[in-house]
Amino acid sequence: MNILVALAAVAGLFVVGMLGGVLGLGWIFGVIIPSLALLLFVGGMVAKVMGWSKSAVPFRIPTSCGQQKSLNWIPHSRLENPHTPLQAAGRMVLEVLFFRSLLRNTRAELVDGRRLVYRTDHLLWLAGMLMHWSFLVIVIRHFRLMMNPVPGFVSFIEATDGFLEIGLPVVFITTLTFLLGVSILLYRRLTDPQVRYISLIGDYFPLFLLLGIGLSGVWMRHLDKVDIAGIKELMVGLFHFSPVVPDGISPVFYGHLFLVSMLLAYFPFSKLTHMAGVFLSPTRNMANNNRAVRHVNPWDYPVKVHTYEEYEDELREKMVGAGIPVDKPLEKE
Amino acid sequence: MSKFDEPDYYKQDELLQIDTKPPKTSWMDTPVDFRKGTYIYPGKAKNLKVVDLPNPREWAVEDIDWSLPEDWQRIVLEGMADRLVKYRSFKVFMDTCVRCGACADKCHFFLGSGDPKNMPVLRAELLRSIYRKDFTAMGKIFGTMAGARPLTEDVIKEWFYYFFQCTECRRCSVFCPYGIDTAEITMIGRELIGLLGLYVNWVIEPVANCFRFGNHLAIQPHGLVDTLEFMADDIEDATGIKVDIPINKKGAEILFVTPSGDFVADPGIYTCMGYMLLFQELGIDYTWSTYASDGGNFGLFTSHEMMKRLNAKIYADAERLGVKWVLGGECGHMWRVIHQYMDTLNGPADFLEIPKSPITGTEFKHARSTKMIHLMEFVADLIRHDKLNLDKSRNDHINVTFHDSCNPARAMGIFEEPRYVIRNVCNNFHDMPENTIREQTFCCGGGAGLGTDENMEMRLRGGLPRGSAVRHVQDKYGVNQLAAMCAIDRATLVTVCDYWAPGVQVTGITELVANAMVFTGEKKRTHNLRLEPIPGMDIDDDDGMGAEEGASLDE
Numbered sequence: 086m087n088i089l090v091a092l093a094a095v096a097g098l099f100v101v102g103m104l105g106g107v108l109g110l111g112w113i114f115g116v117i118i119p120s121l122a123l124l125l126f127v128g129g130m131v132a133k134v135m136g137w138s139k140s141a142v143p144f145r146i147p148t149s150c151g152q153q154k155s156l157n158w159i160p161h162s163r164l165e166n167p168h169t170p171l172q173a174a175g176r177m178v179l180e181v182l183f184f185r186s187l188l189r190n191t192r193a194e195l196v197d198g199r200r201l202v203y204r205t206d207h208l209l210w211l212a213g214m215l216m217h218w219s220f221l222v223i224v225i226r227h228f229r230l231m232m233n234p235v236p237g238f239v240s241f242i243e244a245t246d247g248f249l250e251i252g253l254p255v256v257f258i259t260t261l262t263f264l265l266g267v268s269i270l271l272y273r274r275l276t277d278p279q280v281r282y283i284s285l286i287g288d289y290f291p292l293f294l295l296l297g298i299g300l301s302g303v304w305m306r307h308l309d310k311v312d313i314a315g316i317k318e319l320m321v322g323l324f325h326f327s328p329v330v331p332d333g334i335s336p337v338f339y340g341h342l343f344l345v346s347m348l349l350a351y352f353p354f355s356k357l358t359h360m361a362g363v364f365l366s367p368t369r370n371m372a373n374n375n376r377a378v379r380h381v382n383p384w385d386y387p388v389k390v391h392t393y394e395e396y397e398d399e400l401r402e403k404m405v406g407a408g409i410p411v412d413k414p415l416e417k418e
Numbered sequence: 419m420s421k422f423d424e425p426d427y428y429k430q431d432e433l434l435q436i437d438t439k440p441p442k443t444s445w446m447d448t449p450v451d452f453r454k455g456t457y458i459y460p461g462k463a464k465n466l467k468v469v470d471l472p473n474p475r476e477w478a479v480e481d482i483d484w485s486l487p488e489d490w491q492r493i494v495l496e497g498m499a500d501r502l503v504k505y506r507s508f509k510v511f512m513d514t515c516v517r518c519g520a521c522a523d524k525c526h527f528f529l530g531s532g533d534p535k536n537m538p539v540l541r542a543e544l545l546r547s548i549y550r551k552d553f554t555a556m557g558k559i560f561g562t563m564a565g566a567r568p569l570t571e572d573v574i575k576e577w578f579y580y581f582f583q584c585t586e587c588r589r590c591s592v593f594c595p596y597g598i599d600t601a602e603i604t605m606i607g608r609e610l611i612g613l614l615g616l617y618v619n620w621v622i623e624p625v626a627n628c629f630r631f632g633n634h635l636a637i638q639p640h641g642l643v644d645t646l647e648f649m650a651d652d653i654e655d656a657t658g659i660k661v662d663i664p665i666n667k668k669g670a671e672i673l674f675v676t677p678s679g680d681f682v683a684d685p686g687i688y689t690c691m692g693y694m695l696l697f698q699e700l701g702i703d704y705t706w707s708t709y710a711s712d713g714g715n716f717g718l719f720t721s722h723e724m725m726k727r728l729n730a731k732i733y734a735d736a737e738r739l740g741v742k743w744v745l746g747g748e749c750g751h752m753w754r755v756i757h758q759y760m761d762t763l764n765g766p767a768d769f770l771e772i773p774k775s776p777i778t779g780t781e782f783k784h785a786r787s788t789k790m791i792h793l794m795e796f797v798a799d800l801i802r803h804d805k806l807n808l809d810k811s812r813n814d815h816i817n818v819t820f821h822d823s824c825n826p827a828r829a830m831g832i833f834e835e836p837r838y839v840i841r842n843v844c845n846n847f848h849d850m851p852e853n854t855i856r857e858q859t860f861c862c863g864g865g866a867g868l869g870t871d872e873n874m875e876m877r878l879r880g881g882l883p884r885g886s887a888v889r890h891v892q893d894k895y896g897v898n899q900l901a902a903m904c905a906i907d908r909a910t911l912v913t914v915c916d917y918w919a920p921g922v923q924v925t926g927i928t929e930l931v932a933n934a935m936v937f938t939g940e941k942k943r944t945h946n947l948r949l950e951p952i953p954g955m956d957i958d959d960d961d962g963m964g965a966e967e968g969a970s971l972d973e
Contacts, residue, residue, distance in 0.1 A: 140506040148591045149831030150857040166831040193523040201886040203853035280519035282440035285565040362514030368597035376788035390730040407640035
């Protein structure tokens with residue numbers, strides 16, 4: 086059910102975008118909506134991050150995944166159990182760029198009906214790496230359509246990405262790896278009974294959205310061969326705040342652009358905020374140096390405790406009887 | 419005929435029929451099945467009153483009406499709003515989960531039960547669905563379609579059930595790509611239902627005891643003296659050494675704090691005897707405290723505030739007694755509190771000095787602010803400097819494995835110190851498989867206030883991954899003892915091992931150390947601290963406890 090709703094939503098959005106193109110609503114679907122979406126994305130993410138930052142970090146609670154720093158002859162695991170902010174930054178780099186924690190993933194299995202074994206399971210890590218890294222390269226490649234002249238690094242990445250030189254126009258590696266990554270993620274979500282059980286519409290929707298964006302892109306580049314000059318004119322105009330809407334741009338482009346706009350607009354209100362959230366995760370971004378450097382809780386307040394005086398007052402007689410030293414002597418009768 | 423709170427009641431074959439197929443109904447439409455053996459009894463009113471907790475009353479989990487306060491919804495939602503501002507962890511963890519499922523089969527309770535709500539991701543969704551409904555735009559607009567649901571009494575019951583089916587072990591957090599820590603979720607979840615007066619007695623009675631008497635077990639000062647004297651007698655029987663028992667001694671150099679489980683529970687008491695022998699042999703100037711007679715802190719399982727209230731006594735008594743620094747015994751969650759919370763909660767401890775070993779002169783700079791070190795750090799340093807006279811062969815009849823306790827592992831990272839110590843006091847040591855130790859260690863199934871008997875089924879199920887790993891090294895290497903530096907482990911793993919790996923005994927590390935130590939002026943060591951004959955040691959034949967199987971005599 087959740088799957089169908091998400092799929093229908095994405096298909097519907099694509100059709101709406103195409104219709105916009107067919108009906109000649111280029112200004113709305115090519116300029117106004119993408120601009121609003123980008124605004125919503127930037128504003129929404131800034132607001133989200135500000136919101137998180139406003140919440141306090143009362144305690145230093147890193148998850149330690151390696152040997153602590155203690156005695157100097159015991160090798161300390163700097164990246165798995167950072168002791169300084171710099172080491173914690175190193176841990177974050179591994180986490181953000183290489184999904185370090187997912188690399189630990191295992192799959193538990195009960196064999197012979199009683200023995201639990203844990204097999205390495207890198208599929209999720211692989212799919213995640215393929216999808217995210219390919220997506221980044223694809224976004225950079227798209228700068229070609231937004232900038233004039235095309236910056237050198239964009240051309241370089243493009244050339245590298247297309248080094249296989251298969252097809253005309255050249256098939257980019259990341260096109261394939263992106264679609265593969267998204268497909269594996271979708272496949273996992275559909276076939277793993279546990280993952281399927283926890284999946285919400287909000288889990289399928291972004292996957293279908295990415296798939297729709299990818300496939301419509303492939304359609305435009307390799308099947309439809311759209312008017313690239315017109316598209317570039319529109320995009321460059323958009324990013325230079327002097328929008329123009331050339332005639333004759335394929336409706337598929339408007340479908341593609343509308344899905345991208347929806348992704349941008351949806352981003353800050355969804356689980357996709359994990360992109361920024363990972364940087365603020367207290368179990369990962371803090372150094373585990375608790376006993377060396379005191380952490381201060383900004384909202385700390387005094388609490389009611391049972392003081393030693395109260396304790397001794399209640400138990401003095403028994404303490405004296407047992408020969409335990411007391412602060413105040415027993416009162417003589 | 420055994421009852422549901424006894425391990426024998428459960429047949430292994432039946433427990434091992436773990437159905438991982440999710441129910442046909444969506445999790446939001448699947449109510450909790452309060453089956454005897456899976457939940458814990460409510461906190462008694464008298465205990466709530468001791469520590470001024472809200473809505474004290476007598477109630478039962480089986481009751482339809484849990485007699486919540488009239489405006490309970492407002493209380494919970496305001497509590498959530500408050501905590502979303504106070505804890506960035508809570509807020510970020512509510513927002514960033516992508517439900518990738520990497521955590522799903524990392525939880526011992528899921529592995530042992532197959533219940534999807536024991537997947538960490540779904541445990542968090544129990545709370546997250548309410549967060550969405552009342553705190554996010556998507557949830558307000560799209561409701562169920564966005565994974566939101568209204569806050570009903572059934573939700574509260576579900577929270578009570580599943581937040582007391584989590585041991586806050588943090589294993590899932592190791593595998594989560596965003597470090598989402600279910601311990602945080604569970605701690606906040608417990609705080610929220612706590613606002614309604616929903617506690618479990620196995621947590622809140624120790625809390626009340628600890629508040630009033632300084633330890634979870636309500637051992638009064640004279641009782642502690644008796645207990646330690648009783649142990650001293652056994653120590654003398656085993657070793658011929660008479661140990662001093664310094665209590666509330668002003669001006670001592672070191673305050674020693676350990677979990678109160680070490681005072682009464684078998685086999686924790688042998689570890690406690692080990693502490694006393696070790697300190698006696700070293701001749702260090704230390705003291706016990708009756709007021710700070712528990713390093714353990716069930717406040718951690720109640721609320722951040724309660725943790726602070728119970729923890730305050732350690733620094734307070736360190737200051738009153740005028741010690742220089744604090745040494746902590748073998749405990750799990752106590753070390754989470756000491757390492758990650760104490761200095762923030764009740765510091766700074768300016769009146770103390772940086773811990774420095776009086777024997778080796780080593781300064782423990784990594785504890786320069788908190789001024790408290792772990793006994794295994796202290797002992798590892800002693801052994802490194804060759805300050806202990808050890809005869810490992812006394813432990814030759816033992817084949818030991820080491821259980822990393824959750825909190826020292828994942829909220830501290832003390833992996834090598836205990837292993838170094840064990841290797842130096844035992845000739846036979848074998849680690850369990852790598853996916854079950856160190857940062858990937860499995861919980862005993864009874865931490866975070868779950869170690870009682872009425873939830874025995876869940877304890878056995880939750881103990882399966884650990885038990886299975888112990889069984890593995892038992893079969894492969896002939897392991898017959900499991901060492902754990904945690905008082906809860908020393909209580910709960912006895913049950914787990916008896917059930918899943920029968921024949922494996924549980925011990926603390928200091929017990930192994932003391933059994934291997936050669937003390938100045940000791941008598942001929944024929945019995946260990948449990949007063950069991952040590953195989954291979956010369957025993958007079960006429961006392962009826964002849965040396966066992968092929969014993970070779972060293973002397």
